[in-house]
Amino acid sequence: MNRFAELLDRLVLTPSRNGKLTLLRDYFHSVEDPDRGLALAAITGDLNIAAVKPAMLRALVVERMDPVLFGYSYDYVGDLAETVSLVWPQPQGHIPNHMPTLAEVVGRLQAASRSDGPKVLARLLDDANISARFAIIKLVTGGLRIGVSARLAKQALADLGKVDVSEIEELWHGLTPPYTELFAWLEG
8 A cells, every 4th residue: 555655645746747757657667456456546536435435534534633633624725635744633542554456455444334444444543644544535536637638548548568559458348357467478
């Protein structure tokens, strides 16, 4: 999860298209399956986590801090994921456990029911640092808004495999996350 969080942080702070392509290509090259495929699914909008919605996230935060203070913080920051990741209070005496991989986080969230989703999310946020919290919240809300389109992600894949992006786009609709077949083909 920490590598995905670092990728998101760097993508948000990288203004150039070529810089973003390099970050994506390096991530897809260095991270193992299924984490890289799940990251690709999140970036392209193909990852669905139904157990947690933004309204549930707001309710979780308000249980842990003053609602007026949260409202002011959200108004100031302007982004729900960023606000929650910054203001999320660590439980007193809580020692964070090992941060799970992206695949483990997605697996836990997708396996959770609507009633268990908020508890699962709260445990993950309790154990995460600010960057990982930001990434987890971006995953569950589904709107990454990191300056990377699905087309740019596909271009990074094409660069990784030294193929034309049109070949990836032809295959895309027949593929499902975590895209292990796609990465196997690209890596020859």
